[in-house]
Amino acid sequence: xxxxxxxxxxxxxxxxxxxxxxxxxxxxxxxxxxxxxxxxxxxxxxxxxxxxxxxxxxxxxxxxxxxxxxxxxxxxxxxxxxxxxxxxxxxxxxxxxxxxxxxxxxxxxxxxxxxxxxxxxxxxxxxxxxxxxxxxxxxxxxxxxxxxxxxxxxxxxxxxxxxxxxxxxxxxxxxxxxxxxxxxxxxxxxxxxxxxxxxxxxxxxxxxxxxxxxxxxxxxxxxxxxxxxxxxxxxxxxxxxxxxxxxxxxxxxxxxxxxxxxxxxxxxxxxxxxxxxxxxxxxxxxxxxxxxxxxxxxxxxxxxxxxxxxxxxxxxxxxxx
Amino acid sequence: xxxxxxxxxxxxxxxxxxxxxxxxxxxxxxxxxxxxxxxxxxxxxxxxxxxxxxxxxxxxxxxxxxxxxxxxxxxxxxxxxxxxxxxxxxxxxxxxxxxxxxxxxxxxxxxxxxxxxxxxxxxxxxxxxxxxxxxxxxxxxxxxxxxxxxxxxxxxxxxxxxxxxxxxxxxxxxxxxxxxxxxxxxxxxxxxxxxxxxxxxxxxxxxxxxxxxxxxxxxxxxxxxxxxxxxxxxxxxxxxxxxxxxxxxxxxxxxxxxxxxxxxxxxxxxxxxxxxxxxxxxxxxxxxxxxxxxxxxxxxxxxxxxxxxxxxxxxxxxxxxxxxxxxxxxxxxxxxxxxxxxxxxxxxxxxxxxxxxxxxxxxxxxxxxxxxxxxxxx
Numbered sequence: 001x002x003x004x005x006x007x008x009x010x011x012x013x014x015x016x017x018x019x020x021x022x023x024x025x026x027x028x029x030x031x032x033x034x035x036x037x038x039x040x041x042x043x044x045x046x047x048x049x050x051x052x053x054x055x056x057x058x059x060x061x062x063x064x065x066x067x068x069x070x071x072x073x074x075x076x077x078x079x080x081x082x083x084x085x086x087x088x089x090x091x092x093x094x095x096x097x098x099x100x101x102x103x104x105x106x107x108x109x110x111x112x113x114x115x116x117x118x119x120x121x122x123x124x125x126x127x128x129x130x131x132x133x134x135x136x137x138x139x140x141x142x143x144x145x146x147x148x149x150x151x152x153x154x155x156x157x158x159x160x161x162x163x164x165x166x167x168x169x170x171x172x173x174x175x176x177x178x179x180x181x182x183x184x185x186x187x188x189x190x191x192x193x194x195x196x197x198x199x200x201x202x203x204x205x206x207x208x209x210x211x212x213x214x215x216x217x218x219x220x221x222x223x224x225x226x227x228x229x230x231x232x233x234x235x236x237x238x239x240x241x242x243x244x245x246x247x248x249x250x251x252x253x254x255x256x257x258x259x260x261x262x263x264x265x266x267x268x269x270x271x272x273x274x275x276x277x278x279x280x281x282x283x284x285x286x287x288x289x290x291x292x293x294x295x296x297x298x299x300x301x302x303x304x305x306x307x308x309x310x311x312x313x314x315x316x317x318x319x320x321x
Numbered sequence: 322x323x324x325x326x327x328x329x330x331x332x333x334x335x336x337x338x339x340x341x342x343x344x345x346x347x348x349x350x351x352x353x354x355x356x357x358x359x360x361x362x363x364x365x366x367x368x369x370x371x372x373x374x375x376x377x378x379x380x381x382x383x384x385x386x387x388x389x390x391x392x393x394x395x396x397x398x399x400x401x402x403x404x405x406x407x408x409x410x411x412x413x414x415x416x417x418x419x420x421x422x423x424x425x426x427x428x429x430x431x432x433x434x435x436x437x438x439x440x441x442x443x444x445x446x447x448x449x450x451x452x453x454x455x456x457x458x459x460x461x462x463x464x465x466x467x468x469x470x471x472x473x474x475x476x477x478x479x480x481x482x483x484x485x486x487x488x489x490x491x492x493x494x495x496x497x498x499x500x501x502x503x504x505x506x507x508x509x510x511x512x513x514x515x516x517x518x519x520x521x522x523x524x525x526x527x528x529x530x531x532x533x534x535x536x537x538x539x540x541x542x543x544x545x546x547x548x549x550x551x552x553x554x555x556x557x558x559x560x561x562x563x564x565x566x567x568x569x570x571x572x573x574x575x576x577x578x579x580x581x582x583x584x585x586x587x588x589x590x591x592x593x594x595x596x597x598x599x600x601x602x603x604x605x606x607x608x609x610x611x612x613x614x615x616x617x618x619x620x621x622x623x624x625x626x627x628x629x630x631x632x633x634x635x636x637x638x639x640x641x642x643x644x645x646x647x648x649x650x651x652x653x654x655x656x657x658x659x660x661x662x663x664x665x666x667x668x669x670x671x672x673x674x675x676x677x678x679x680x681x682x683x684x685x686x687x688x689x690x691x692x693x694x695x696x697x698x699x
Contacts, residue, residue: 022699059540061698080696085542095537099340100333111329112541153537 012037012164012195013058017067020053020218027053029218030067035197037163040190042209043199044307050218051199052092055166058197059089072164085113088157092168096153098142102133105141105156113160127155130185147178154185158194165189167198171205183208203304212303216311230301234309236260237276238301242268243286243293252289253282263308270305271296322550326543330551334525338555341528343611347520352513352563356570359509360502369397370454373417375408376401377425382469386439389465390421395457412444419443419454431469495664506575507659508632510567511593515626515652516619518560518597519604523618525552526605526694539696549690553598560594561587571663580666589662589672592679593655597622599686606693626652654678 013035020028028050035041043051056062058071060080069076072086096105106124115123128137131151133144141149150170158165167186171179183205190196190210198209206212207226214222214229222229243249246264253262253271260272273279279296286293338344372390376383390396399417402408408420422440424430430437441458443451474480496503529535538548568586572579601618608614628634629643630652636644647653654675661667661675669676 056536056698061536061540061696063697063699081542081544084540087540089537089540091533091536091540093533093536095534097333097337097534098532099337104333104336108329108333109541111325111332112538112543114323114325114542 011035011070012072013197014070015054015058015067016069018054018057018064018069019066020050020057020062021065026218028057031215031218031220033213033220033223035195037195038190038193039211040186040196040198040209042206042212043197043215044201044203044206044212044303045199045215045221046311047201049215051215052168053218054215055089055168055197055199058083058166059087060084085160086162086164088154088160088162088165090150090153090157090167090170092172094146094149094153096141096149096156099140101138101140102128102144102152103137105152106159109156110159115160123159127152127159131155132181145178146174147181150174150178150182151185154182158189163194165194165196165198167196169199169201171200171202179205203302203307206303214307214310221310222306226303229306230303234260234272234301234306236272236274237279238299238305239271239273239276239279239282239296240265240268240299241271241282241286241293241296243291245291248289249286249291249293252286252291256285261309263305265305270299272309322544322547326547327551327554330543330548331554334552335555337528338521338559341524344521344524347517347524347615348559348563351517351520352567355513355516356509356567359512360506360570360575367450367453367457368395370395370419370450370457371399371417372396373400373402373408373411373420374398375403375405375420375422378423378427380428382428382431383423386423386427386462386465387421390458390461393457393461395454396461408442412442418447418450419458421458432473502575503577503664504660505633506571506577507663508630508656510564510571511630511652511655511659512623512626512632513567514560514564514590514593514655515597515622515630517563518556518594519601519618519622520615521556521559522553522598522601523604523608523614524611525556525602527609527611527614530609531611536698539698543696545694545696546691548694549602553602553690556598556601557591557594560598561591564590564594577663579663581662582666582668585667585669585672586659586662588669589655589658589676589679592676592683593651593658595683596651596679596686599683599690602690603686603693606690622652625650629653630656632656648678651679651682654682 011034013033015031015033018028018031018033019026031050031054033041043054045051053062057064058069058076060076060083064077071083074082074086076083097108100108103124106127107120110120110124128134131148131154133148133152136144136148141152144152154167154170171182174182179202186196186198187208200206209226211223211225212229213220241249246267246269249269250262250264253259253269258274258278260274262269262271264270271282276298279298282296283293338348374387376387387398391398400411402411402420408422411417411420420442422442424438424440427437427439439462441455443454445451493499526535529538568590571577600622601614604618604621605614608617626632629636629647629650631647632652636647636653639647657675658667658672658679661672665671
């Protein structure tokens, strides 16, 4: 592929101090992030954290208020058309033409991206095959179920073999089975050298990424591999404890000395302790408040634990590029 | 500019129009409907004005006069009356628009004094009809009187009185029958094209915003100019088809004489199509909802074109400030071009004035349309 960066580890997406203000509201605040070729970076954060705004700036759809971003070597502010020729983008809302058929959509985007004519047939066939849409080529897109629509949208976005892919919550509203299928496609693409920045609010999907960028209120809160984040960010030992009065138990634990944080997870409490030796005393502590508790179990932190922790303490940590 | 992308957009847009009932209705049904409505509904001709006759004399001469009114084709004798009160009643009830009163002394006065009074009464609530009907009535009577005089002279072995008469040889060029249809219907075509053209393109960009496909579209390398051109090409063809349909109906159904060249007609129509499609496109770029854009397109085109294009209300008769405004109503140029081509057979050179107006509009609007759309979300 002639438009893929020849040096394997060269950064294909680079943001430096990237900032977007809408009036006085700062949607993206001084973001630094570098993504290398073939990497899948997950963009995680609550709604309104600035994920979509960042992706739109990277596509040249919004002009950065400050800072800079380079995609596939092109400045998004100065050469947005060059950027667009080298990226595939899936916007947050499903955005293919519902009143066109599968084939007509593919042909349209093939035309938009100027896919060589002699390759159109084979690429379309491939996109249809990966999306699992064989036999439905002439169905109107409006009649497809969510999972197929998303796979087709991805198929359209990669028809021109872009070296960089920006996906904005591509699996939102799609059932779990279809989401796994979608992620298989993403991994295959990354395997062939495509750089992918994907935003999601599904924690299980974060685990599929090479690195995770946690963003909150426009700021990069944490960056690292899922393993690194799980091990590094909590700053304590995590225990799970079941009890009969979750609310009262939570209040009691939060006041207790040596407890960094506590939160309700399903029908249990997760407690972050400074020292694991304190765990043994927790049932007794709770019983003083009239709460009956089981014995605490040490658990390994899920990414969700980490994110709840990071977002709730408004912790800002320097990015690790 | 990239031909492949241009074609991809034009093709996609064509498919969408064909699958969108609203666009199809605007493209195909609206011209048909408006052509029927405006073509038949608007006529300034007055034919068969209903007339009641109160013939007090009821002689051969008086009946002859009445039949002359009917034979003119402008009047229709609907009722014979026998009193002044009945006239009032008939007009009040709308049985007739006017009345012809022939006095009991009609023949006697004619033969004795060579002069007779007759009375016509018209319902002035419809001033326009009355005005024209009065004129027709005068004509009928003047002709009748001359005939009567000559006949009377012949009967008495005298030479017809020819002193001091000026015979007006009236000839009307280009529309010899003075049929209002011949100049109104070409104007109707202009009004329809102005409305339909702007309606069609007013949906094109707003549809992408409304359905959420715009963000995806502008994330591709397509240029704003390609988007504009690609989107306008199918509608340009539709507008030409609509124009051909309306013009053929004008010529073959309404039988408006066509004396000009088809080439001139096609060229000027294409130019007008550029203007109206461009206006709709501009609105579509500005207003992001399909309904809003099409409503505004309708108001912005329908009202000025019907009132100020000169298609029914003559621009010459408007007060100066209003007349100045009509120069901004691009349809006025096309109305006058169409009329000239149809009735006078004018060539492009003859049409230099209105043509220049259209060219200026087309240039300005094409320029504005080309720069209006930006591939940005902010």
